[in-house]
Structures are given as structure tokens and as C-alpha cells.
Amino acid sequence: MSLAIGLPAPREGLRRRLSDVLVRRRGLLLLLMLVPPLLWLGVVYLGSLFVFLAQSIFSIDEFSGTIVREPTLATLAELFSPANFDILLRTVAISAVVTLLCAVIGFPVAHYAARHAGPRAKAGFYLAVMMPLWSSYLVKVYGWKLLLAKEGAIGWFASHLGLGGALAWWLDLPVVGGPSLSVSYTGMVLVFTYLWLPFMILPVQAALERVPGSLIEAAGDLGASPGVAFRSVILPLAMPGVVAGAIFTFSLTLGDYIVPQIIGTSALVLGQAVYTLQGTAGNIPLAAAFSLVPILVMALFLTLAKKMGAFDAL
Amino acid sequence: MNAPATSVAATSAVRFAGVVKHFGAVKAVDGVDLSIAAGEFFAMLGPSGSGKTTCLRLIAGFEQPDGGHIEIFGETVEGLPPYRRAVNTVFQDYALFPHLTVGENVAYGLRVRGVGRAAREAAAREALGLVKLAGMEGRKPSQLSGGQRQRVALARALVLRPKVLLLDEPLGALDLKLREEMQVELKGLQRALGLTFVFVTHDQGEALSMADRVAVFNEGRIVQVGPPEQVYECPATRFVAEFVGSANVLSAGEAAALGAPARAASLRPEKIGLLAPGEAAAAGVAALEAAVVDVSYQGPVRRITVRTASGHAIAAVVPAARTVDVGPGAQVRLAVPLAALHPMEGER
Numbered sequence: 001m002s003l004a005i006g007l008p009a010p011r012e013g014l015r016r017r018l019s020d021v022l023v024r025r026r027g028l029l030l031l032l033m034l035v036p037p038l039l040w041l042g043v044v045y046l047g048s049l050f051v052f053l054a055q056s057i058f059s060i061d062e063f064s065g066t067i068v069r070e071p072t073l074a075t076l077a078e079l080f081s082p083a084n085f086d087i088l089l090r091t092v093a094i095s096a097v098v099t100l101l102c103a104v105i106g107f108p109v110a111h112y113a114a115r116h117a118g119p120r121a122k123a124g125f126y127l128a129v130m131m132p133l134w135s136s137y138l139v140k141v142y143g144w145k146l147l148l149a150k151e152g153a154i155g156w157f158a159s160h161l162g163l164g165g166a167l168a169w170w171l172d173l174p175v176v177g178g179p180s181l182s183v184s185y186t187g188m189v190l191v192f193t194y195l196w197l198p199f200m201i202l203p204v205q206a207a208l209e210r211v212p213g214s215l216i217e218a219a220g221d222l223g224a225s226p227g228v229a230f231r232s233v234i235l236p237l238a239m240p241g242v243v244a245g246a247i248f249t250f251s252l253t254l255g256d257y258i259v260p261q262i263i264g265t266s267a268l269v270l271g272q273a274v275y276t277l278q279g280t281a282g283n284i285p286l287a288a289a290f291s292l293v294p295i296l297v298m299a300l301f302l303t304l305a306k307k308m309g310a311f312d313a314l
Numbered sequence: 315m316n317a318p319a320t321s322v323a324a325t326s327a328v329r330f331a332g333v334v335k336h337f338g339a340v341k342a343v344d345g346v347d348l349s350i351a352a353g354e355f356f357a358m359l360g361p362s363g364s365g366k367t368t369c370l371r372l373i374a375g376f377e378q379p380d381g382g383h384i385e386i387f388g389e390t391v392e393g394l395p396p397y398r399r400a401v402n403t404v405f406q407d408y409a410l411f412p413h414l415t416v417g418e419n420v421a422y423g424l425r426v427r428g429v430g431r432a433a434r435e436a437a438a439r440e441a442l443g444l445v446k447l448a449g450m451e452g453r454k455p456s457q458l459s460g461g462q463r464q465r466v467a468l469a470r471a472l473v474l475r476p477k478v479l480l481l482d483e484p485l486g487a488l489d490l491k492l493r494e495e496m497q498v499e500l501k502g503l504q505r506a507l508g509l510t511f512v513f514v515t516h517d518q519g520e521a522l523s524m525a526d527r528v529a530v531f532n533e534g535r536i537v538q539v540g541p542p543e544q545v546y547e548c549p550a551t552r553f554v555a556e557f558v559g560s561a562n563v564l565s566a567g568e569a570a571a572l573g574a575p576a577r578a579a580s581l582r583p584e585k586i587g588l589l590a591p592g593e594a595a596a597a598g599v600a601a602l603e604a605a606v607v608d609v610s611y612q613g614p615v616r617r618i619t620v621r622t623a624s625g626h627a628i629a630a631v632v633p634a635a636r637t638v639d640v641g642p643g644a645q646v647r648l649a650v651p652l653a654a655l656h657p658m659e660g661e662r
Contacts, residue, residue, distance in 0.1 A: 217376050218409035220396040222423035222474065232426070236413045312413045 053295075056288035065282055075285040079293070084273070088293055091270035094185065095253035098192040099200075102249045103242055105193065106200035110241075111234075113201075114208035129198045137195070141262050144191045148182035148263065155181070178265060188264035192253050199252065200245035207241025208234070239310040243302075250301065254294040270294070325388040327352040327478050327510040328373055333382035335368055342368040344534035345382070350478075350527075352387070355504050355511045357521035360531030361557065369531075370480050370514045375399050387477055401478040402471035406486060408463045410455040416442070416466050417451030423474045441473035442466075444503070461492045472503070478510045485520060497524055518558045522546060530554050547582075548656045555580035555658065562586075562628050564655065571624075572600040572650055577657040583617065585654035586630035588640070589647040602648040604628065606640055620646060 010016065022029045057071045078084060113125040132140065147153045158167040171177040171184065178184030211234060219229035257271030268276075270290055277287035305311070330348035334341070343365045350356045358366040371377045372384060375396035384391050391399060402423070410419050417438050418425075424434035435451075442448055445465035455463055464484060471479055481500075485493045501524050504511045515521050521528045522542040529539045530553075538550040549555035552563050561580040570576035587599075595601040604620035607627065611634065618630045618640060630648060640646060 212407065212409065214405050214407055214409035215411060217374075217396070218403070218405060218411075219422075219426075220376075221374055221401075221403045222426065222470065223397050224422075224426040225395075225397050228426050232422075233411060309413075 053288050053292055055285050056292055058285045060283050060285055067284060075289050076292075078286055079289055084290075087268050087270055087273050087290075090267060091254055092297060094189060094192070094269065095250045097189050098196065098253045099246045099249045101189065101193045102197050102200035103204075103246065106197055106204055106245065107238075107242070110201045110205035110208055110238075114205045114211075115213075129201050132194075133198055138258070140195065141191060141259055144187075144194065145182050145263055148180065148187045148190070150180035150182070152180075152182070182263055183265060185264060188260060191259055191263050192249075192256070195259070196249040196252050199248035200242075203244040203248075204238060204241040207238045207244075211237045236309070236312065239305075239312075243305045243310045246301070246305075247298065251294060251298055254297065325352070326350055326385070327354065327387060328512065329383075329385040330369070330372075331383040333369070333372060333379045333384060335365075335372060335377060336380050341534050343372065343379070346534075346536055348529065348536065348539075350510060350512060352510055353508050355501065355513065355524060355526045357513045357515060357525035357528045358531060359515055359518060359521040359528050359558070361516055364531035365534040366514045366516075366529075366531040367482060370403075370482055370512060373478065373512060374401055374403050374480055400476055401480055402474050402476035403480040403482060404464075404467045404471050404484045406482045406484065408455075408467040410463055410466055410470075412455055414455075415451060416447070416453045416455065416458070419455065419466055420451075420470045420473055422470065437473050438469075441469040444472065445469045445499075460487055461496070464488065464496065468500075468503075472507070472509075476509065478512060479504075481511060481513045483515055484513075485515075486517075493520070500524060522558070528558075530558060532557070549580050550659055552578070552580075552658060555656075560629070563658075564626075568622075568624070568626060569655055569657075572602065572652065572655070574600075574652050574655045575657065579655040579657045581628075581650065581655055583629040583631040584615075585651060586628070586632070587649035587651075588618075588630070588632055589649050591647075593647075595649055598652050600650045600652060602628075602650055604646060604648055606642055606644045606646055608642060609640060616640075618646075620648065 022032075055067075056075055057073070059068050059070070059072050059075050060066070061068050079088065109125075109129075113122055117125055149155070155164075155167065158164050167181075170186065171180065176184060176186045178186075181187040181190070215233055215237070216229055219233045220226070224232060255271050257269070257275045260269045260272055270293060274287045274290045277283045277290065326349040328348065328350040330346050333343055333346045333348075335343040346365070346369060348369070358369060360366045368377060372379055373386065375391065375394055375398075379392060386399065386401060411422065414422065417435065420438040420441050421429075421434040424437055429437070439448070439451065442450060445468050447462060447465050447469065450458070450462070450466075455466065458466065464487075467484070484500075485496050488496060497520060500511070500513075513521070513525065522545075525542055527540060528542050528545045529536045530545060531537070532553050538545055538554045545554065546559055549558060549561060555561035555563055559582065561582050564572075564579050564581055566576045566578050569579045589595060589601055602622060604622045606618060607621050608619040610617045612631075614634060615631045616634050618632060620628050620630065622628060628648070
């Protein structure tokens with residue numbers, strides 16, 4: 001019995017010879033694959049970012065409004081003037097609260113999807129989490145403005161549920177309160193949390209899905225009640241996902257300048273400061289100095305997270 | 315821990331009475347009765363899907379039975395979560411916590427019970443010494459070999475001095491040499507500590523070499539329980555005969571043709587001998603003419619597959635030195651000792 005069939009000899013062509021060269025020289029293939037993204041990332045993206053940030057060591061001539069191209073630390077020092085430092089503190093505080101809220105709301109949702117949902121429920125989950133991202137950001141923000149307004153849906157529900165007093169009490173509080181939710185920090189934080197929640201849920205869910213079920217069984221087997229197992233096994237192993245989500249929620253809030261224009265108090269946040277400084281004020285050096293802050297804050301955040309062992313499970 | 319007042323000698327370590335467990339429409343465990351004595355090394359042997367692992371998980375508390383009754387040292391455990399049971403498990407994938415060091419892994423059970431740092435570190439050191447991993451406390455599980463991880467998993471369970479230690483195919487992922495070493499060590503540890511071991515495996519060699527008693531599982535039921543020799547020598551059913559050590563199964567007619575009682579019987583391949591040409595069979599030994607189909611060399615022995623005149627395939631295992639001139643197509647005469655035929659229940 002013979003298994004031989006007449007195999008035609010492959011045709012020698014240019015493409016085949018090119019394949020031969022690429023198979024033999026792996027380095028060449030890598031180079032061809034990486035040159036376009038490296039050009040994009042390295043030159044267009046990082047290069048222009050660096051050039052922009054480098055402006056922060058220049059200053060602006062107060063009379064002519066032109067940029068003085070002499071290295072100075074005066075512009076960076078301006079960040080610490082009371083008015084500017086206020087903006088920084090306010091923005092970092094809002095970002096921190098938004099991140100915390102996203103983590104607290106997102107974790108149970110991610111946990112359900114990763115550990116309890118069946119295949120159909122999981123498909124529904126992905127749809128539900130991703131769907132808000134399909135519609136326009138501006139439409140959603142203006143939608144929220146209506147919900148949060150003094151005669152808006154939230155106020156209406158609160159009064160009909162007999163919670164009008166509680167809402168009034170909250171709005172009377174210093175800092176978080178205001179004339180209505182739509183012009184308070186509470187409103188701004190709510191909208192940010194709504195907008196960025198998917199960016200927290202998805203990485204946390206991915207991290208939780210990578211935790212083998214046997215680890216949770218092992219914790220129980222060794223005497224850990226579900227609460228203890230959660231704190232000592234599930235949470236530490238999900239931490240890299242939480243940190244990844246926090247990078248999104250934190251940096252997106254730090255840089256946003258549209259939501260604070262529509263919802264919240266009249267006090268500026270970092271994104272608005274950069275927007276006005278590079279636009280109407282034409283103060284590119286100070287805008288660049290402000291833009292340095294999110295990068296430094298994120299670096300500090302990641303260093304702290306690493307110190308606290310958030311990446312031990314990686 | 316909440317030890318019952320009853321004496322250990324009078325109580326089974328683990329007792330199943332009519333235990334049933336379904337997964338959807340599948341009956342994973344279908345009416346299992348079982349009694350494991352304290353201090354016993356008990357093996358649950360069976361193919362995948364036979365219900366042995368589910369039984370182990372029922373003891374651990376990862377699953378709850380749909381029917382029947384489970385006791386651990388006389389204490390009813392239905393509805394009791396795993397963290398309230400005095401049993402510990404060595405998992406098939408070891409399930410070591412990747413974010414903790416080896417020392418922290420072993421001390422984990424003590425930590426969640428509120429044992430102080432110094433005491434639990436000393437206990438972890440001692441347990442690691444027991445499994446020959448002294449000095450490895452500071453490593454991460456990812457830095458260990460498969461065999462070392464297995465030992466850490468063992469130490470982590472043993473440090474809690476469980477009343478029953480459950481082992482779920484713990485040697486499955488190890489290579490042959492390591493597996494044989496661990497078999498000896500496990501048996502030694504069990505004897506030294508006097509603990510009850512319940513060991514799940516699909517490897518009949520492992521079950522026979524280590525266990526005091528073996529339960530053979532098939533389709534959610536226990537088909538035979540007994541000491542390894544009994545399960546191997548006198549398989550109760552065709553399934554046991556073929557699963558444990560691949561026996562020949564003779565029909566009632568074939569047994570009768572050899573001069574044995576007319577009942578279906580099992581016949582171990584290594585009981586069969588070869589007769590030299592012209593050699594007469596001794597008293598109580600039947601001679602069987604057959605044609606060789608296949609010979610496979612296995613080192614010390616050769617496994618010879620023959621076909622009898624009636625078309626029945628029979629395997630014989632004979633010392634390799636005796637069979638140099640036997641090849642496929644050769645006519646041979648097998649010597650079948652009639653005492654080696656074991657009648658089986660449930661077979662015609």
C-alpha cells in the first residue's frame with residue numbers, strides 16, 4: 001500500500017524567495033514589523049510630548065506675551081503659587097475620589113462576571129459595560145446635566161421617595177455641596193465615575209478571571225472563611241487589575257477639561273487650566289508645566305502601588 | 315478543633331451512606347456507601363468521570379451531596395463548609411498562592427486560625443523539614459520545580475495535622491522517577507504520622523503500591539473495595555478485571571472448554587505460561603493452542619497477544635528470556651493454570 005500522491009513542485013517566485021530570506025533572518029522580520037509603530041510612538045507621539053514638556057523651562061514675557069527661550073525654573077515654580085497649587089490639589093483629590101468610587105463599584109461587578117456569570121450572562125455583561133462607550137461622550141455629559149439639575153430626575157426621585165431632605169442636607173455640606181447637584185463637586189465626581197467605570201471593570205475582571213478556582217478552594221480548605229479568603233487571596237491577586245484600572249480612571253480624570261466645564265463648580269481643574277493657558281492666554285510654558293503634573297502624579301502612584309506589593313502576584 | 319467524644323477505634327474516619335451527587339442531568343456519584351478506617355491509606359481508583367474526585371470533593375466540602383449521608387469521625391458534615399472541616403486537601407494543580415512565599419503558603423492555615431507569627435513560622439519550618447524542603451521558606455512558588463511545589467502543597471496541608479488528608483491525583487504531573495520516589499515518601503509519611511489518607515488516582519499501579527485498601531469506581535458507583543491483592547487477584551467484575559492490570563476475560567463457554575467451571579472468569583496475563591514443543595501440561599494446567607498476533611518487548615517481560623482457534627484474543631506476559639524465538643504468526647501452546655481463573659459476578 002502506498003500513500004504517495006503526485007505532489008506538484010512549488011513554484012519558485014519572488015514571494016517565496018522573500019519568505020526564505022525572512023525565515024532565515026528573524027531580525028529583519030522584527031525590524032520590518034516594529035519600524036512603523038516605533039516611528040509613530042517614538043517620534044510622533046513621545047517626541048512631540050517631550051518637545052511640549054520641554055517648554056516648561058521657558059517663560060513668558062508679561063508685556064509682549066512672547067515666549068522667552070531661556071532656561072528658567074520660574075515657570076515651574078509658578079505651579080506652587082496659591083492659586084495654581086489649589087488647582088492641582090483639587091484635581092488630584094477629585095481624581096482620587098473618582099478612582100476609589102470606580103474601584104468600589106466596579107469590583108463586585110467584575111467579580112460577578114469573572115466568577116459567577118455563565119456564558120450568556122457574561123456576553124450580556126460585556127455588552128452592558130461597553131455600550132456606554134459607544135455613544136457620544138458629550139451627549140452623555142449633557143444628559144447627566146439634566147439628570148442632576150435642580151428640577152432634574154434625581155431631585156424628582158429624591159423628593160418622591162421622601163429623600164428630599166437628605167439631598168438638601170448633602171447639598172448644604174461644605175465642599176461637596178452646592179446650589180444643585182449639577183453645579184457641585186458631587187455631581188462632577190458622579191459623572192466622572194459613570195464615564196470611566198468600564199475602564200476599571202474590564203481590567204479587574206481580566207485579573208479575577210486569571211485566579212484559578214482551586215486557589216479559592218484551597219484557602220477555604222485551609223480554614224479561611226469566605227471573607228478571609230477574599231482579603232488574603234482574591235484581593236491581592238486582583239490588585240494588578242485594580243491598579244491597571246486606576247491608571248485609566250485616575251489619568252482620564254486628571255486630564256479631562258470638558259466635564260468640569262459643563263458640570264461642577266466654577267473653580268478650575270487642571271485640564272481647564274491647560275486649556276485656557278495654551279489657548280486664550282497663550283502661555284505655553286505654564287501649560288507645559290501643568291501638563292507635567294499628571295505624569296509625575298502617575299509615576300508617584302505606580303511607585304507607591306509597587307511599594308505596597310500590588311504587583312507581587314505578577 | 316471539635317473532636318467528637320467517641321473513641322477513634324469504634325468510628326470510621328469517613329463514612330458515606332447512599333451518597334448521591336448530580337451535576338445537571340449527570341449522576342456523578344450514584345449511591346456510594348463507603349467506610350474508611352482511621353489511620354488507613356485509602357485509594358479511590360477509577361477512570362476520569364467515574365465519580366472518585368467528586369467523592370473526594372464531597373469529603374472536603376467543596377460539593378454538597380444531593381442525597382445520602384456523610385460523616386467524618388462520627389460527625390455529620392452535610393451543609394458544613396470546607397473551612398469548618400478538620401480535613402485538608404493536596405490539590406491536583408497544587409494550588410499554591412503565587413503572591414506568598416513558600417513559608418507563608420505553609421503557614422497560611424495557621425495564620426487564618428490566629429496562630430502567632432513565631433509559632434506559625436516554627437511550625438512551617440518543621441513541616442517543610444518533614445517534606446525535605448528545609449530552608450526554602452523565602453522562595454516564591456514560581457521559583458520551585460513541579461516536585462518541590464507538590465511537597466509544599468503537602469506541607470501546607472500536613473502542618474494543620476488534619477484528621478483526614480485528601481490527595482487529588484497529587485503525583486499526576488510528576489515524571490516517572492519522581493513519582494516513584496514520592497510514592498515511597500507518601501507511604502512513609504502516612505505511617506509515621508498515623509494519619510488517614512484518602513488518595514484519588516486513575517493510575518492502578520499507584521493505587522496498588524500505596525494503599526491499604528482500594529475502592530474501584532465506575533460510572534458513579536464503587537464496583538469493588540478491598541486490599542490491593544484482593545482487587546488485583548480476584549476482580550469482582552469485568553470492569554475491574556480490565557481496568558486494574560488489564561486481565562483477560564473469558565466467557566463461560568471458553569472457561570468450560572479449558573476444563574474450568576462454566577462461568578465467566580478473569581485470567582491475569584502473567585499467570586499464563588508457554589509450553590515447549592512436545593511438553594505435556596502438568597495436572598491442573600490446561601494447554602491452549604493459539605497463533606501469535608503480536609509480541610511487544612517490555613524489558614524484563616514480553617507481552618504476547620495470541621488468537622485462539624475460536625477467535626478469542628488472549629494476552630500473556632512471560633519472562634523475556636523464555637520467548638526469543640516467538641514471532642507473529644508462530645503457533646504456540648499456552649499453559650493456563652485452572653486455579654488462576656477467577657469467576658466474576660454479573661457476567662455470563
